[in-house]
Amino acid sequence: MFTKIQALGAAGLDKLEAFGRSGIILSQAVFAIPGRQAWPLFIQQLYSVGVLSLIIIIVSGLFIGMVLSLQGYTILVDYGSEQAVGQMVALSLVRELSPVVTALLFAGRAGSALTAEIGLMKATEQLSSLEMIGVDPLRRIIAPRFWAGMLSLPLLSMIFSVVGIWGGMLVGVDWLGIYEGSFWSNMQNSVDFSEDVVNGLIKALVFGVAVTWIAVYQGYDSVPTSEGISQATTRTVVYASLAVLGLDFILTALMFGDL
Amino acid sequence: MSYLDDSIIDIRQLSFARGDRAIFDAVDIRIPRGKITAVMGPSGTGKTTLLRLIGGQLKPDQGQIVLDNDNIPALSRKELFKVREKMGMLFQSGALFTDMSVFENVAFPIRVHTDLSEQMIRDVVLMKLHAVGLRGAADMMPSELSGGMARRVALARAIALDPDLVMYDEPFTGQDPIAMGVLVNLIARLNKALGHTSIIVSHDINETLAIADYIYLIADAKVLAHGTAEELRGNGSEQVRQFLDGLPDGPVPFHFPADDYLDQLMQG
Ligand SMILES: Nc1ncnc2c1ncn2[C@@H]1O[C@H](COP(=O)(O)OP(=O)(O)OP(=O)(O)O)[C@@H](O)[C@H]1O
Ligand SMILES: [Mg+2]
Numbered sequence: 371m372f373t374k375i376q377a378l379g380a381a382g383l384d385k386l387e388a389f390g391r392s393g394i395i396l397s398q399a400v401f402a403i404p405g406r407q408a409w410p411l412f413i414q415q416l417y418s419v420g421v422l423s424l425i426i427i428i429v430s431g432l433f434i435g436m437v438l439s440l441q442g443y444t445i446l447v448d449y450g451s452e453q454a455v456g457q458m459v460a461l462s463l464v465r466e467l468s469p470v471v472t473a474l475l476f477a478g479r480a481g482s483a484l485t486a487e488i489g490l491m492k493a494t495e496q497l498s499s500l501e502m503i504g505v506d507p508l509r510r511i512i513a514p515r516f517w518a519g520m521l522s523l524p525l526l527s528m529i530f531s532v533v534g535i536w537g538g539m540l541v542g543v544d545w546l547g548i549y550e551g552s553f554w555s556n557m558q559n560s561v562d563f564s565e566d567v568v569n570g571l572i573k574a575l576v577f578g579v580a581v582t583w584i585a586v587y588q589g590y591d592s593v594p595t596s597e598g599i600s601q602a603t604t605r606t607v608v609y610a611s612l613a614v615l616g617l618d619f620i621l622t623a624l625m626f627g628d629l
Numbered sequence: 630m631s632y633l634d635d636s637i638i639d640i641r642q643l644s645f646a647r648g649d650r651a652i653f654d655a656v657d658i659r660i661p662r663g664k665i666t667a668v669m670g671p672s673g674t675g676k677t678t679l680l681r682l683i684g685g686q687l688k689p690d691q692g693q694i695v696l697d698n699d700n701i702p703a704l705s706r707k708e709l710f711k712v713r714e715k716m717g718m719l720f721q722s723g724a725l726f727t728d729m730s731v732f733e734n735v736a737f738p739i740r741v742h743t744d745l746s747e748q749m750i751r752d753v754v755l756m757k758l759h760a761v762g763l764r765g766a767a768d769m770m771p772s773e774l775s776g777g778m779a780r781r782v783a784l785a786r787a788i789a790l791d792p793d794l795v796m797y798d799e800p801f802t803g804q805d806p807i808a809m810g811v812l813v814n815l816i817a818r819l820n821k822a823l824g825h826t827s828i829i830v831s832h833d834i835n836e837t838l839a840i841a842d843y844i845y846l847i848a849d850a851k852v853l854a855h856g857t858a859e860e861l862r863g864n865g866s867e868q869v870r871q872f873l874d875g876l877p878d879g880p881v882p883f884h885f886p887a888d889d890y891l892d893q894l895m896q897g
């Protein structure tokens with residue numbers, strides 16, 4: 371009995387300690403704002419974290435927009451209000467689906483890659499040898515990746531929305547024959563810039579911080595063996611996905627709870 | 630005059646444990662300045678650990694590691710990075726940066742710590758690569774190198790900035806006899822020409838004793854013996870003799886501490 375409570379306590383302390391360590395890494399990474407030397411590193415990471423995620427984001431955005439439009443149409447047409455499909459597609463994308471789905475895809479595509487890359491650098495002593503050369507790996511390796519990941523996510527989420535709305539239009543207007551004018555005007559009248567677009571981007575930014583933080587921390591703190599890295603990669607995807615969904619609920623309650 | 634009168638590193642009462650196992654138990658080690666010091670001992674005694682302690686990558690449980698008046702374990706993160714600019718380290722695994730070419734790997738410390746022109750960096754890098762016989766491999770990526778080549782590139786990188794203190798963790802492993810001879814000479818020559826202090830961890834007794842000015846033998850968390858090559862050869866201790874002659878039987882165990890073999894087999 372006592373040993374169980376003890377084990378629970380020890381596990382709790384371990385988690386707390388890990389959280390503290392990740393906090394230290396986060397603060398070091400955040401304040402290591404890319405200097406003159408670090409710009410190329412940052413740009414390079416922006417490419418491998420952001421640009422290389424574009425394909426999956428665009429394809430997913432297109433399909434989700436099309437499905438939304440199709441589902442919305444079959445429901446709304448019963449009430450004769452199928453021209454509201456544009457409004458429905460745009461609002462659900464901008465407020466909710468773009469940030470969340472982008473973040474989930476990003477965790478799987480870029481987050482896991484970040485963890486594996488950093489973990490492997492640790493296992494092959496590249497991080498140690500950076501330290502011995504007198505270069506802080508938190509500044510050189512972690513910080514550019516963190517900044518790139520954090521800033522990529524809002525951009526990717528925006529692209530997701532745009533492509534999704536276009537997909538919704540393809541299905542709604544070109545295929546199902548909703549009148550184009552009312553499709554767009556309904557959308558324009560209902561989507562508010564600061565209420566919807568800005569809040570959606572804030573969500574994406576928060577998810578960006580959470581997902582990249584988890585990814586770089588899991589890599590940096592991984593056990594430097596092949597199992598250690600594979601476990602860390604799995605943890606990144608699981609923790610990041612759960613964090614995104616949990617944070618989404620909190621943010622939605624804060625932003626849209628009193629509407 | 631003894632070599633230890635002028636030491637660059639002064640380790641006092643160093644204790645370090647991994648879990649319950651003491652790797653070092655209150656050891657004193659002094660590394661003479663401008664000389665080649667060899668650290669030898671059975672595999673798994675903590676030679677790599679010692680280098681990491683000196684480099685500040687591990688913190689000792691107790692004791693001081695004083696490098697030129699700086700007590701390494703007590704330094705702040707920032708001061709530590711400053712001190713490390715004076716050190717070069719060849720890792721046991723090489724640890725080349727896999728996303729850079731051989732040339733860029735060797736150029737890396739120079740780019741980070743100096744403002745030399747591109748032309749000068751090129752000259753220095755090619756010179757270092759030439760010294761380890763790999764000038765022709767400058768444009769290759771680390772994944773294209775053999776283990777021995779990678780280690781030589783790592784050696785070139787460790788000495789790129791001509792540091793005051795170079796630590797070589799098993800530089801000769803995986804080298805053919807020719808490369809080995811060249812590396813032994815290179816390390817000795819660099820030491821004489823540039824006057825920097827070298828610490829070599831190696832299992833190649835003859836090669837190492839040939840160039841080392843001073844030797845530490847470590848076993849069982851203690852310093853077993855230290856002195857010049859002659860002093861060690863003249864050492865009457867059975868343990869020292871066993872190690873220098875490479876005999877399997879004797880007081881120094883070949884096996885990692887374990888339960889009795891027969892007992893373990895009988896337990897099934
Ligand atoms: N990360 C670690 N966690 C736990 N124990 C470790 C770790 N690294 C090393 N050890 C233990 O510390 C001891 C010393 O390791 P070290 O690598 O310093 O040995 P070494 O003298 O360099 O051996 P070798 O000659 O084989 O390279 C070993 O017995 C090893 O079991
Ligand atoms: Mg070792």
